[in-house]
Every structure is written in structure tokens, then in C-alpha cells.
Amino acid sequence: MKIEFNNVDYSYSKKGTSAIKDINLSLDKNEITFILGATGSGKSTLVQHMNGLLYSKSGVVKVETGDNVYIVNKKLRNIKDVRRSVGMVFQSPENQLFENTVLDDVMYGPLNFGVDEVGAKTSAVESLESMNVDESYHQKSPFKLSGGEKRKVAIAGVLACKPQVLIFDEPTSNLDNKSTREFFDLIQELKNQGHMIIIISHNENLAYEYADRILIMAEGNIIFDGNHIDAFKDKIILDKANIEIPFVAKVKERFELTQDVRNIKELAALLGRESL
Ligand SMILES: Nc1ncnc2c1ncn2[C@@H]1O[C@H](COP(=O)(O)OP(=O)(O)O)[C@@H](O)[C@H]1O
Ligand SMILES: [Mg+2]
Known part of the structure; x- marks a missing residue:
């Protein structure tokens, strides 16, 4: 699995400035990649090129799955294959839900990709369960759910299609802390199963x-491409992107800790405390 951008530009209108500029990027590992940046910096525009929701007029976007290589542009006929391999959960989950019941909604994707009724139902039930959506929700209307519940159903809808690459556009913005933890447990499990994961986020602590x-x-x-240690070192980059130094990184700097601890629990253990 590989996604490659070569000199990709995109502008929404003929006269306007480009929303993404001269992007060169290669993603080819079963990794969790975070995309951070201020609102309007081009994050959503960038990822929408990865499954042909947007096409670049200049530059090349290439998606490789197994033996197939797709150049994602207007002329590509089997864009459906790309969309099946590269699943996307939108920034606003409302835009992704449209069936009468939660179960029908989650079954829609697999059915659309040619899975039979029984198979689609099995996938749907499994992915709703992995998102901790209770069975009592299956026959409810997705439009009557809370923001967080809609988000979970939208994620289940993408998981049910079993894509190799999963893209999440600000997935935890309306989830509470417990649901956010559960979401990241699932993400790590998906990574371990061999999926490539791309997450757009505003939360530097989660990225760290x-x-x-x-x-x-x-x-x-x-303006930056690297690991979590280097990402938060350059003040100029952080200011440009309007992001802060993660809490754990700040404490590590203050106490000159060099161990690679990533969350408050690990940090507390390192400092010999039960909690901070
Ligand atoms: N549908 C659209 N029509 C016109 N301009 C858009 C549209 N979507 C985004 N833009 C513009 O493109 C730029 C990048 O936006 P976007 O990719 O949504 O950024 P982000 O996801 O980082 O907030 C912004 O200037 C935004 O106003
Ligand atoms: Mg966005």
C-alpha cells in the first residue's frame, strides 16, 4: 500500500490562491500519521486527494494497492477501487449518514462495494460493536443521535468496508474523553492488523x-514531516501552525527527561508518582 503526491497543487477557484501548494509526500507504512495545522491550512483538501474526492489539476497523486497502481485524476475509471482501499471519515459525520436506520447506514458501504446482504450485515454488526455502539441503536434513526454517537456510526460505516487505509478528519472533536481513549485503542489495534492510518487533528497531546x-x-x-520528538522543537514552525507544545513534552523539557514517555501516566511512573 502506498500513497504518493508529486508536485500537487489545488485551488478551489480559478483566481483564488492554492489551498495546497506543491505537495510532495509518500506514505507507505502501516503507521499512524497525524496531520496538524491551523484551520484553513489545507489538511482536509490534502486528504481528499487520497481517494479522489478532489482531483489535482497539476501534479500527480498515485495510489498503489497490491499489484494495482492508480493515478488518481479525472480520467480514472475505477475510482471505486481506490475508494474501497482508502476509506475516509469526514470532518462532519452528518454528511456521511443518510439511511433510515443505523444498521442500514453502516451496511450501505459494503453493499455499495458488492458485498452480499448477509456479508454486509455481518461486517456492519462487527464494526458497530468495535465502536461500542449498543445493539439497541441498530434500528434507530442516525439523525436522532448525539454528535458523538453520529461520529461513532460514521466511523463504523467506514470500518465495515474494510479499507486498507483509514483517514479520519478530526475524529475526536466531538467525542468525550472515554470515547476518545476507546477510539485510539481501536486505532492501535487497526494499525497492528496492518492498516495505514491518517488522522487530522487539532490536538497536539494526542499526536504526541x-x-x-x-x-x-x-x-x-x-512545513514539517518527522517524528513526535522533533515535531514540537521549532518555535517558528509551531507559531506558523498555531499549535502548542504537548503537556508531556513541556514537563520532559522542564525536568530534562530524555526517556521517550508519551502520556501522563508514563510520565508519572517515571517521576515515581501515582499520578500528576
Ligand atoms: N469547498 C471549498 N470551496 C472554496 N474554498 C475552500 C473549500 N474548502 C476549503 N476551502 C479553502 O481552502 C483552504 C484550505 O481549507 P481546508 O483544506 O478545509 O483546511 P483545513 O482542513 O486545514 O481547515 C482554506 O483557505 C479554505 O477556506
Ligand atoms: Mg479541515
């Missing part, structure tokens, strides 16, 4: 804890 790789965007450019 879970990212294998971090991309930072500002004004349509990728």
Missing part, C-alpha cells in the same frame, strides 16, 4: 501520544 509520524501544515504547505 499516538503518532508514528507527524505532518504539520501551514498555508497549504507541509
Whole structure:
């Protein structure tokens, strides 16, 4: 599995400035990649090129799955294959839900990709369970759910299609702490199963804890590409992207700790305390 960008530009209108500029990027590992950056920096535009929701007029986006290589542009006929391999959970889950019941909604994806009724139902039930959506919700209307519940159903809908690559556009923005933890437990499990995961987020603490790789965007450019240790070192980059130093990184700096602890629990253990 590989996603590659070569000199990709995209602008929403003919006269306007580019939303993403001269992007060169290669993603080819079963890693968790976080994309950080201020609102309007081009994060959503970038990921929408990965499954053909947007097409670049200049530059090349290439998606490789197994033996197949797809150049994602307007002329690509089997865009459905790309969309099946690269699943996306949108920033606003409302835009992703449209069936009468939760179960029908989650079954829609697999059915659309040619899975039979029984198979689609099995996948749907499994993925709802993995998102901790109770069975009593299966026959409810997705439109009557809370923001967090809609988010979980939208995620289940993508998981049910079993894509190799999973892209989440600000997935935890309306989840509570417990649901956020559960979401990241699931993400790590999916990574261990061999999936490539891309997460757009505003939360530097989550990036510090879970990212294998971090991309930072500002004004349509990728201004940083590296690991969680290096990502938060350069003040100029952080200011440009309007992001802060993660709490754990701040404490590590203050106490000159060099161990690679990633969350408060590990930090507390290192400092010999039950909690901080
Ligand atoms: N549908 C759209 N039509 C016109 N401009 C858009 C549209 N979506 C995004 N933009 C513009 O493109 C730029 C990048 O936006 P976006 O990719 O949504 O950034 P982010 O996801 O980082 O907030 C912004 O200037 C935004 O206003
Ligand atoms: Mg966005």
C-alpha cells in the first residue's frame, strides 16, 4: 500500500490562491500519521486527494494497492477501487449518514462495494460493536443521535468496508474523553492488523501520544514531516501552525527527561508518582 503526491497543487477557484501548494509526500507504512495545522491550512483538501474526492489539476497523486497502481485524476475509471482501499471519515459525520436506520447506514458501504446482504450485515454488526455502539441503536434513526454517537456510526460505516487505509478528519472533536481513549485503542489495534492510518487533528497531546509520524501544515504547505520528538522543537514552525507544545513534552523539557514517555501516566511512573 502506498500513497504518493508529486508536485500537487489545488485551488478551489480559478483566481483564488492554492489551498495546497506543491505537495510532495509518500506514505507507505502501516503507521499512524497525524496531520496538524491551523484551520484553513489545507489538511482536509490534502486528504481528499487520497481517494479522489478532489482531483489535482497539476501534479500527480498515485495510489498503489497490491499489484494495482492508480493515478488518481479525472480520467480514472475505477475510482471505486481506490475508494474501497482508502476509506475516509469526514470532518462532519452528518454528511456521511443518510439511511433510515443505523444498521442500514453502516451496511450501505459494503453493499455499495458488492458485498452480499448477509456479508454486509455481518461486517456492519462487527464494526458497530468495535465502536461500542449498543445493539439497541441498530434500528434507530442516525439523525436522532448525539454528535458523538453520529461520529461513532460514521466511523463504523467506514470500518465495515474494510479499507486498507483509514483517514479520519478530526475524529475526536466531538467525542468525550472515554470515547476518545476507546477510539485510539481501536486505532492501535487497526494499525497492528496492518492498516495505514491518517488522522487530522487539532490536538497536539494526542499526536504526541499516538503518532508514528507527524505532518504539520501551514498555508497549504507541509512545513514539517518527522517524528513526535522533533515535531514540537521549532518555535517558528509551531507559531506558523498555531499549535502548542504537548503537556508531556513541556514537563520532559522542564525536568530534562530524555526517556521517550508519551502520556501522563508514563510520565508519572517515571517521576515515581501515582499520578500528576
Ligand atoms: N469547498 C471549498 N470551496 C472554496 N474554498 C475552500 C473549500 N474548502 C476549503 N476551502 C479553502 O481552502 C483552504 C484550505 O481549507 P481546508 O483544506 O478545509 O483546511 P483545513 O482542513 O486545514 O481547515 C482554506 O483557505 C479554505 O477556506
Ligand atoms: Mg479541515
